[in-house]
Amino acid sequence: xxxxxxxxxxxxxxxxxxxxxxxxxxxxxxxxxxxxxxxxxxxxxxxxxxxxxxxxxxxxxxxxxxxxxxxxxxxxxxxxxxxxxxxxxxxxxxxxxxxxxxxxxxxxxxxxxxxxxxxxxxxxxxxxxxxxxxxxxxxxxxxxxxxxxxxxxxxxxxxxx
Amino acid sequence: xxxxxxxxxxxxxxxxxxxxxxxxxxxxxxxxxxxxxxxxxxxxxxxxxxxxxxxxxxxxxxxxxxxxxxxxxxxxxxxxxxxxxxxxxxxxxxxxxxxxxxxxxxxxxxxxxxxxxxxxxxxxxxxxxxxxxxxxxxxxxxxxxxxxxxxxxxxxxxxxxxxxxxxxxxxxxxxxxxxxxxxxxxxxxxxxxxxxxxxxxxxxxxxxxxxxxxxxxxxxxxxxxxxxxxxxxxxxxxxxxxxxxxxxxxxxxxxxxxxxxxxxxxxxxxxxxxxxxxxxxxxxxxxxxxxxxxxxxxxxxxxxxxxxxxxxxxxxxxxxxxxxxxxxxxxxxxxxxxxxxxxxxxxxxxxxxxxxxxxxxxxxxxxxxxxxxxxxxxxxxxxxxxxxxxxxxxxxxxxxxxxxxxxxxxxxxxxxxxxxxxxxxxxxxxxxxxxxxxxxxxxxxxxxxxxxxxxxxxxxxxxxxxxxxxxxxxxxxxxxxxxxxxxxxxxxxxxxxxxxxxxxxxxxxxxxxxxxxxxxxxxxxxxxxxxxxxxxxxxxxxxxxxxxxxxxxxxxxxxxxxxxxxx
Numbered sequence: 001x002x003x004x005x006x007x008x009x010x011x012x013x014x015x016x017x018x019x020x021x022x023x024x025x026x027x028x029x030x031x032x033x034x035x036x037x038x039x040x041x042x043x044x045x046x047x048x049x050x051x052x053x054x055x056x057x058x059x060x061x062x063x064x065x066x067x068x069x070x071x072x073x074x075x076x077x078x079x080x081x082x083x084x085x086x087x088x089x090x091x092x093x094x095x096x097x098x099x100x101x102x103x104x105x106x107x108x109x110x111x112x113x114x115x116x117x118x119x120x121x122x123x124x125x126x127x128x129x130x131x132x133x134x135x136x137x138x139x140x141x142x143x144x145x146x147x148x149x150x151x152x153x154x155x156x157x158x159x160x161x
Numbered sequence: 162x163x164x165x166x167x168x169x170x171x172x173x174x175x176x177x178x179x180x181x182x183x184x185x186x187x188x189x190x191x192x193x194x195x196x197x198x199x200x201x202x203x204x205x206x207x208x209x210x211x212x213x214x215x216x217x218x219x220x221x222x223x224x225x226x227x228x229x230x231x232x233x234x235x236x237x238x239x240x241x242x243x244x245x246x247x248x249x250x251x252x253x254x255x256x257x258x259x260x261x262x263x264x265x266x267x268x269x270x271x272x273x274x275x276x277x278x279x280x281x282x283x284x285x286x287x288x289x290x291x292x293x294x295x296x297x298x299x300x301x302x303x304x305x306x307x308x309x310x311x312x313x314x315x316x317x318x319x320x321x322x323x324x325x326x327x328x329x330x331x332x333x334x335x336x337x338x339x340x341x342x343x344x345x346x347x348x349x350x351x352x353x354x355x356x357x358x359x360x361x362x363x364x365x366x367x368x369x370x371x372x373x374x375x376x377x378x379x380x381x382x383x384x385x386x387x388x389x390x391x392x393x394x395x396x397x398x399x400x401x402x403x404x405x406x407x408x409x410x411x412x413x414x415x416x417x418x419x420x421x422x423x424x425x426x427x428x429x430x431x432x433x434x435x436x437x438x439x440x441x442x443x444x445x446x447x448x449x450x451x452x453x454x455x456x457x458x459x460x461x462x463x464x465x466x467x468x469x470x471x472x473x474x475x476x477x478x479x480x481x482x483x484x485x486x487x488x489x490x491x492x493x494x495x496x497x498x499x500x501x502x503x504x505x506x507x508x509x510x511x512x513x514x515x516x517x518x519x520x521x522x523x524x525x526x527x528x529x530x531x532x533x534x535x536x537x538x539x540x541x542x543x544x545x546x547x548x549x550x551x552x553x554x555x556x557x558x559x560x561x562x563x564x565x566x567x568x569x570x571x572x573x574x575x576x577x578x579x580x581x582x583x584x585x586x587x588x589x590x591x592x593x594x595x596x597x598x599x600x601x602x603x604x605x606x607x608x609x610x611x612x613x614x615x616x617x618x619x620x621x622x623x624x625x626x627x628x629x630x631x632x633x634x635x636x637x638x639x640x641x642x643x644x645x646x647x648x649x650x651x652x653x654x655x656x657x658x659x660x661x662x663x664x665x666x667x668x669x670x671x672x673x674x675x676x677x678x679x680x681x682x683x684x685x686x687x688x689x690x691x692x693x694x695x696x697x698x699x700x701x702x703x704x705x706x707x708x709x710x711x712x713x714x715x716x717x718x719x720x721x722x723x724x725x726x727x728x
Contacts, residue, residue: 010343013292018284025285055470062467068289068309071343 002031003057004083004153007046007064008071011037015069019046022067028052028060032085032150043071047152076153083153086125088113089135092142093120101141108134119144164330167296167322168197171260174303175204177335180231182207182222182597184215188235190262190275193327195233207597207626210618212239214590216246217616220255221591224577225552226598227380229310230257236264237275240321241282245584247317248286252581253401254378256315258306265325266294280321288316296329301336308339313346314465315378346464350481350489358436358460358477359493365434365458367511368394371417371446374401374580375439375463375483377573382406384487385438391494393504395515397425399440400565401580408569414515415524418446419716420562423522426714426722428515429454437461439483442472443581452721462486522714524566525728533683535559535635535706538690539567542605542633545690551603552577552595556588556612558642560635562712564607586615589632593619596628603631603694610636610663610703620673623699631693634703637710638663645711649726666703675699 009015016035023030031049038045050060057075064073076083093101101120105112108130114121124134128151135146165173171194175183182205187195198206209215212234219230230250234243240261250257264273280292289309291302299322306318362368376385382405389396389412396406397417406413417425429435435457440446447453450472461468461475462483469478479486526536553568554577555561561578570576577595579587592606606613613634623630644658667677676696680689686704693702714725 014280014284014290017281021284058470059467066465066467068341068344 001053002049002051002077003075004077004081004151005048005050005061005064005073006076006153006155007048007073008038009044009046010069010071011042011044012069015044016046018067018069019048019064022063023050026059026063028056034150034152047150049151074155076155080156081153082156083127083151084125085128085131085149085151086123087131087135087146087148089122089124089138089143090119090145091122091138092118092144094118097141101138104134104137110134162332162334165333166330167299167327168193170296170299170331170333171303171322171327172197172201172204173333174300174335175231178229178303178307180204180229183231183233184209184218184222184594185233186212186215186235186239188239188262188275190236190239190264190324191233191260193324194260194262206233207593207622209590209622211616212242213246213586214593214616214619214622216243216257216259217249217584217587217590218594218597218622219257219259220246220250221554221577221594222598223250223255223257223594224591225574225595227378227574228256229307230255230594232257232259234259234261235275236262236279237277239275240277240279244282244286247283247319249579249582249584249587250317251286251288253374253579254315255317256311257317258310259317259319261319261321262327263292263321263323266323267325269323279319283319286317287319290319290321292321293326294323296326296331299326299331300333304336304339305341309344313348347466347480348464348482348485350462350479350486352489354477354479355486355489355493358479358490359497361434361458361460361477362392362436362494363497363499366508367432368392368434368436368508369428369432370394370396370436370438371399371429371440372396372402372405372438373399373440376402376405377439379439379464379483380573381439381484381487382573384484384491387491388487388494391491391501391504393501393508393512394436395428395512397421397428399443399446399580400578402440403565403576404570404573407571409571414519416565418722419448419718420566420712420714422524422566423714423725423727424515424518426716426725427518430721430723431514432457435459437463438487439463441468444472447472448716448722449720452723522727526710527728529707530683532707533680533686533704535563535637535704535710536567537683538633538635538686538704538706539563539607541686541690542607543568545687545694546603546605549603551575551605552592552599554578554588554592554595554604554606556606556608557583557585558609558612558640559645559710559712560607560609560612562642563635566712585612589613589630590616590619590622592630592632593623593626593628596623596630597626600628605631605633605694607633608635609641610634610638610660610666611640613666614664617669620670620675620699624674628699629697630699631696632699632701634666634701635706636663636666636703637706637708639708641710642712644709648709648711649715650717666701670699670701673699675701677701677703679703679705681705
């Protein structure tokens with residue numbers, strides 16, 4: 001089962017490598033990873049998507065907590081949470097498809113962030129499923145390049161990490 | 162406050178940490194630290210002959226004393242040579258701090274001479290590690306390193322210090338205490354969990370206490386004994402746990418697992434309650450995991466939460482220091498109002514069954530007067546040293562298992578062996594570390610002819626330091642444990658396990674100025690041991706043992722622990 005973990009970690013050299021090393025060394029899988037500093041610049045917030053049964057997820061969380069640099073770990077997917085991904089998609093947009101791309105953008109509430117004579121670059125934000133749908137629909141029109149973030153997530157309501 | 166250069170800060174910090182001995186090997190990147198140590202003169206330095214030896218010696222020192230072992234080596238190859246020793250200490254939770262020199266900060270990443278990213282290399286086999294780029298961080302980092310190494314589940318910590326940082330100056334302000342927001346090991350166990358554990362014990366009819374190295378590390382042997390004796394439960398130990406409960410105690414079943422006693426493995430297979438204390442259900446203990454202790458509920462006490470629920474499902478997890486947890490558990494047990502007589506009676510039937518197993522297959526071997534049996538050597542060694550409060554170290558392989566089976570360890574920290582990583586070449590340098598800590602104690606390394614050759618160069622270290630370590634070499638001219646597997650599972654095809662050349666160990670000993678003795682006949686065993694054990698210098702006692710002797714019982718890898726091959 002898919003789990004989204006929020007990890008607060010000391011913002012210091014090597015901390016990320018300890019985390020990724022832990023996953024590869026113990027045979028766990030990272031599906032996506034996003035890291036950025038928090039309001040407190042000495043801490044980084046890392047969102048990590050992984051898969052495993054309850055047994056494995058428990059081990060992953062414990063192993064993460066065992067790292068000296070890790071301050072806090074929560075499984076945000078245990079409760080109510082919001083998650084988002086972003087993709088920048090450079091899609092072919094010539095005569096006959098130029099309008100079609102814009103129509104798609106409109107439907108999915110994407111933004112065109114760059115225009116050239118032969119391409120549009122589209123920004124799309126949403127849960128993974130939405131990104132998947134947009135990409136599938138734009139594919140036939142000719143996607144030249146995609147750049148995607150991993151998932152970021154936050155727990156709903158009052159709870160904070 | 163006066164400013165001190167990094168090299169001075171290191172030495173001052175070591176003194177504050179109470180370090181009295183360092184094991185190391187110099188080089189260009191640590192020459193400044195060596196110079197400072199020499200000038201200061203208050204910390205003893207043991208010059209080894211290979212950096213791996215330094216790490217094992219520091220490790221042996223740490224295991225025997227419970228203090229933090231310290232190593233100092235140079236950058237590049239000096240640092241990489243410590244990796245096996247660090248991994249060994251990591252697997253067995255040994256507190257150790259390793260200082261490595263590094264090329265100057267300006268050269269890091271430039272493939273400079275003797276540069277290696279040792280922090281990157283050791284990340285997965287240290288509890289934590291540091292590269293100190295600013296001398297202002299140095300004192301704090303050393304304080305943290307010692308704290309991390311010895312607290313919670315202990316482990317090795319590495320500090321990499323570039324040469325320019327050793328010479329840059331900073332104010333020396335050594336903190337007395339330390340608090341890390343991201344590292345707070347849980348020591349005090351939860352009272353509710355202790356209560357739940359007690360209820361399981363009260364309900365059980367066939368309990369087994371299964372203990373590991375955690376009991377030794379947390380000095381919980383007295384509490385363990387109090388619990389075991391009060392509730393009259395049998396105790397089985399992992400290799401790392403030997404000595405945590407007296408091996409000669411009538412409630413001791415001996416070691417369990419792959420080469421454990423028949424009775425331990427049968428008890429584990431039939432128990433209805435495992436009380437696991439400071440042990441981690443390693444594959445050498447459980448065998449085939451699906452067939453492990455099928456009827457058992459499990460209470461698991463460990464300071465490291467990752468050890469709990471890692472290999473087996475646990476009914477009552479107790480995170481905390483073994484000693485704290487056992488203290489509480491003993492209190493609850495005694496406070497329950499049930500008398501010792503009640504517990505005696507409660508498990509009488511269970512004990513009857515256990516005694517029957519014990520009788521059926523005790524540790525045994527086929528005696529033979531025409532050839533020296535290794536088990537006989539260990540038995541004799543035990544007989545002749547048991548009253549001398551010795552520390553026994555071992556190498557890895559058959560020598561290690563025969564020692565675990567035939568030497569009875571009654572007190573903790575008297576068997577020093579590489580259990581988790583299984584590092585050949587560990588025992589002798591570890592014995593050097595032990596002897597440094599206890600100059601007057603009898604320290605014996607039980608070795609095979611294969612593993613002793615992995616760090617035999619440390620004879621020079623032992624001689625230089627005048628350490629009367631005793632080495633017992635069980636020489637079968639084979640890499641015996643692998644040979645045994647080949648005999649049993651590979652149709653006796655002895656690929657690369659038979660030595661075509663074995664050196665003359667007596668002459669090697671003599672070449673280093675040590676004493677060398679050899680026994681080739683059964684009648685000579687006792688006299689060689691007697692002479693060797695009484696010697697006051699480094700002494701090698703070589704025993705030409707039965708070449709194809711095996712270690713039994715044996716649970717083949719991947720089989721259930723009840724499927725033991727017996728003598």
